Amino acid sequence: MSENNKQKAVLSVTEDIRAKILDGTxxxxxxxxxxxxxxxxxxxxxxVREALQILAGEELVEIRDTGRATVTTISPESFLEKCELRALIEVKLLELSIPLMGTxxxxxxxxxxxxxxxxxxEEWTPLNYLFHEVLYKPANRPLMQNVIKDLHHRHYARLKSFILSHRNTPRSLREHDELIDRCERQDIEGACYALESHIMMSAYALAEQLKSQQLKRRQTASL
Amino acid sequence: MSENNKQKAVLSVTEDIRAKILDGTxxxxxxxxxxxxxxxxxxxxxxVREALQILAGEELVEIRDTGRATVTTISPESFLEKCELRALIEVKLLELSIPLMGTxxxxxxxxxxxxxxxxxxEEWTPLNYLFHEVLYKPANRPLMQNVIKDLHHRHYARLKSFILSHRNTPRSLREHDELIDRCERQDIEGACYALESHIMMSAYALAEQLKSQQLKRRQTASL
DNA sequence: TACCAACAAAATGTATCCATTATGGTTTTA
DNA sequence: TAAAACCATAATGGATACATTTTGTTGGTA
Incomplete structure (x- = not known):
C-alpha cells in the first residue's frame, strides 16, 4: 500500500498560509x-475558515468583526516587549540550567x-534557536521552553529577512562564545547578564530599524 | 430600532463552552x-467546529488526529510550572511598577x-486577579499583563471549586496587606520576595492537593 | 475464552447552497 | 463641490447534504 499522501485540507492549508506569513510572502x-x-x-x-481561526489563535491573522481576515502587523513596541519577555524567561531558564549542565x-x-x-x-534563525534551546534543556521546563519557542517562531521568524540585513553576525557569535565559557565556568550571574544583554541589545537595535522602516513605508505610501 | 440581540453563532457557542469548561460543567x-x-x-x-478550533488554540480543548475533541486535563507538573512562570513575570512586573506607583x-x-x-x-478569583492587576498596571507592559491574565483565566479559573475548598484565605489576605505595605515603603526587594512566596507557597500546596485528588479519582475509577 | 474479520452505526471532513452583511461606486441633493 | 442615499457586487456566516473515517458490535473460528 502506498503511503498516506492526502492530508486533511485544514492542516495543509493552515501550514501553508502560516509558512507564507512567516516568510513574508x-x-x-x-x-x-x-x-x-x-x-x-x-x-x-x-x-479555509477553520484554518483562519487557527492562525488567528496564533496571532498571525486578525479577524475583524466584519469577518474579514488580514495578516497581523508587528509594532515596534510589542516587538520590544516580546524581547523583554523572552529575556526574562530565557535568563530564568539559563539560571536553572547551568548547575545541571554536563560536559x-x-x-x-x-x-x-x-x-x-x-x-x-537562511539557516541562521533556526540554528540560532537550536543553540538557545540546547542551553535551556537541562532546566527541564517544557512549558517555558514552549513559550520561548513560540516567541521565536511566531515573531522572530517574521522578521527574518529584516534580521538578515541588520544583524551583527560576528558580534552575536562572539557573545555566544562568551556565554558558553561562562556556563562552563558555572558563572551563573555572569552568564545570565551576558544573555540578557545579548537579547536586549539586538532587540533595541532591531526595534529602531523597524520604527524607521515603518516610518519610511508610511511616507512612501502617502505620496 | 431595537438593539442587536443576535450575536454570531461561533462567538456565543465559543463563549458558552469556554464558560462551561472553566466552571467545571x-x-x-x-x-x-x-x-x-x-x-x-x-x-x-x-x-461548532470553528468554536472548537478556537478553544483548542486556548488549550481548553484538545482535538486528536481522529478529529475527536475533548476537554484538556491539568497535570500537577504543568500546573506548577505555570505558577513558576506566573511568579517570574509577576515579580518582574511588580519590580517595574513600584517606582512608578502613586498614592x-x-x-x-x-x-x-x-x-x-x-x-x-465565588467572587474571590476575579477580585484576586484584579488586586494583582492593579499592582502591575504602572509597569505598562500590556503583553506581559496579558500573559498573566491568560494564565489566571485559562488555568486558575478551572481550579476554582478546588481552590475554594483548599485556600487559606486569612493567610492570603495577610500576605496581600504585607505586599501593599512594602510597595508603599518602596521596598522593591522585599515586595518581590513576598510576592514570589505568596504565589509559590499556594502553588505547592495546591499541586499536592491536585496530585492526591487525581490519585484518588484514578483509584475509584479502577474499582 | 481469546482473537480476528466483517459489518453496522456514528462521528467527522468537505462541498455546495442560500441568507445576510459589508463594500464600492454611482447618483442625487443640498 | 461635497456629502448623503442607494444600489449592485462581492464576501462572509450558517445550514444541509454527501463522502470518508472511526468505532463498536457481532459472529465465527482456533
Missing part, C-alpha cells in the same frame, strides 16, 4: 479572502555555534 | 461531540483587598 496587513484562498488550494471555504551539553552548544559560524544566512 | 477529559453541541445550541456543525494606586490596592476580606467565595 503574505506581508503585514494583507487581506486574506476566504474565496481566494479556497480557489488557490482547490478546496471549499469550510476548511556534553557544553560540547553540543559549541558545536552548534561552530555551525553558525559557517552557515548560510 | 464540562469536566476534564469529557468528550465534546460536534453533533451534540450543535443540537444543544440549535445551530449547525459549521460554527492612588496604593489606595486602590488596599480598597480591593478590603473587598476581598468580606467578599463571597
Amino acid at each position: 503574505y506581508p503585514e496587513g494583507m487581506a486574506l479572502s476566504q474565496v481566494d484562498i479556497a480557489s488557490t488550494y482547490q478546496v471549499s471555504r469550510t476548511p 556534553e551539553d557544553i560540547a553540543k552548544a559549541r558545536e552548534i555555534n561552530e555551525s553558525l559560524k559557517k552557515c548560510a544566512p | 464540562y469536566p476534564e477529559g469529557m468528550a465534546l461531540s460536534q453533533v451534540d453541541i450543535a443540537s444543544t445550541y440549535q445551530v449547525s456543525r459549521t460554527p 492612588e494606586d496604593i489606595a486602590k490596592a488596599r480598597e480591593i483587598n478590603e473587598s476581598l476580606k468580606k467578599c463571597a467565595p
Whole structure:
C-alpha cells in the first residue's frame, strides 16, 4: 500500500498560509479572502475558515468583526516587549540550567555555534534557536521552553529577512562564545547578564530599524 | 430600532463552552461531540467546529488526529510550572511598577483587598486577579499583563471549586496587606520576595492537593 | 475464552447552497 | 463641490447534504 499522501485540507492549508506569513510572502496587513484562498488550494471555504481561526489563535491573522481576515502587523513596541519577555524567561531558564549542565551539553552548544559560524544566512534563525534551546534543556521546563519557542517562531521568524540585513553576525557569535565559557565556568550571574544583554541589545537595535522602516513605508505610501 | 440581540453563532457557542469548561460543567477529559453541541445550541456543525478550533488554540480543548475533541486535563507538573512562570513575570512586573506607583494606586490596592476580606467565595478569583492587576498596571507592559491574565483565566479559573475548598484565605489576605505595605515603603526587594512566596507557597500546596485528588479519582475509577 | 474479520452505526471532513452583511461606486441633493 | 442615499457586487456566516473515517458490535473460528 502506498503511503498516506492526502492530508486533511485544514492542516495543509493552515501550514501553508502560516509558512507564507512567516516568510513574508503574505506581508503585514494583507487581506486574506476566504474565496481566494479556497480557489488557490482547490478546496471549499469550510476548511479555509477553520484554518483562519487557527492562525488567528496564533496571532498571525486578525479577524475583524466584519469577518474579514488580514495578516497581523508587528509594532515596534510589542516587538520590544516580546524581547523583554523572552529575556526574562530565557535568563530564568539559563539560571536553572547551568548547575545541571554536563560536559556534553557544553560540547553540543559549541558545536552548534561552530555551525553558525559557517552557515548560510537562511539557516541562521533556526540554528540560532537550536543553540538557545540546547542551553535551556537541562532546566527541564517544557512549558517555558514552549513559550520561548513560540516567541521565536511566531515573531522572530517574521522578521527574518529584516534580521538578515541588520544583524551583527560576528558580534552575536562572539557573545555566544562568551556565554558558553561562562556556563562552563558555572558563572551563573555572569552568564545570565551576558544573555540578557545579548537579547536586549539586538532587540533595541532591531526595534529602531523597524520604527524607521515603518516610518519610511508610511511616507512612501502617502505620496 | 431595537438593539442587536443576535450575536454570531461561533462567538456565543465559543463563549458558552469556554464558560462551561472553566466552571467545571464540562469536566476534564469529557468528550465534546460536534453533533451534540450543535443540537444543544440549535445551530449547525459549521460554527461548532470553528468554536472548537478556537478553544483548542486556548488549550481548553484538545482535538486528536481522529478529529475527536475533548476537554484538556491539568497535570500537577504543568500546573506548577505555570505558577513558576506566573511568579517570574509577576515579580518582574511588580519590580517595574513600584517606582512608578502613586498614592492612588496604593489606595486602590488596599480598597480591593478590603473587598476581598468580606467578599463571597465565588467572587474571590476575579477580585484576586484584579488586586494583582492593579499592582502591575504602572509597569505598562500590556503583553506581559496579558500573559498573566491568560494564565489566571485559562488555568486558575478551572481550579476554582478546588481552590475554594483548599485556600487559606486569612493567610492570603495577610500576605496581600504585607505586599501593599512594602510597595508603599518602596521596598522593591522585599515586595518581590513576598510576592514570589505568596504565589509559590499556594502553588505547592495546591499541586499536592491536585496530585492526591487525581490519585484518588484514578483509584475509584479502577474499582 | 481469546482473537480476528466483517459489518453496522456514528462521528467527522468537505462541498455546495442560500441568507445576510459589508463594500464600492454611482447618483442625487443640498 | 461635497456629502448623503442607494444600489449592485462581492464576501462572509450558517445550514444541509454527501463522502470518508472511526468505532463498536457481532459472529465465527482456533
